[in-house]
Amino acid sequence: MNALALITVDQTAIRQHDGLYSLNDLHRAAGGEEKNRPNQFLRIDQTWALINEISNAHICAIKTQRGAGGGTYACRELVIAYAAWISPAFHLKVLRVFLDQLSAHRQRRLPLPPLPSLEMPSLPPPLPAVVLTETEAFNLYGLLTMIKYFYERTEIIEQGLKTLGSSFAPLFFDARNEPMFRCCALKALRDRCEPHYRRNEPRAR
Secondary structure (H helix, E strand, C coil): CCHHHCEEECCEEECEECCEEEHHHHHHHCCCCHHHCHHHHCCCHHHHHHHHHHHHCCCCCEEEECCCCCEEEECHHHHHHHHHHHCHHHHHHHHHHHHHHHHHHHHCCCCCCCCCCCCCCCCCCCCCCCCCCHHHHHHHHHHHHHHHHHHHHHHHHHHHHHHCCCCCHHHHHHHHHHHHHHHHHCHHHHHHHHHHHHHHHHHHC
């Protein structure tokens, strides 16, 4: 666990998991209004555009954690975007917390370690390429695209269960968000499969 990740906003400790920060704790720190819940933030197209950009840099942007201490956890960039979405005042608070932590970290940095040997380490062999057929690429694109449809339908079910006060509502939240996060990480693969899908789409109809 990185000590820099341990932050407190308005006397509310923000939990950390695998280098990500709890959006649920940030929601409580911001006042806990229903309109500012993390799931509302995750419904915005701009949020998913940001998640896609972060994932393209091979950084884990967001994940759900089940069980004790569970909830939605996000990277620092997404945390700052979430705070800005809530309000300019809360955005400023969160931004100052991160800047203060960064400044304190720099002030207590240890002396630099000795320079390593100039001898270049041997690189691991490259991973073998995986080749897909046209049919496999067509089906894979369709599967990754269907995840968004699945997300929208399970959201309707979750809202209905919440209205009924059912304890099953959190299960649908996890079932909806987890595949969507994985889909974002595979966006580059989906984009590579899309030309094959478009080329074969007329024949599939």
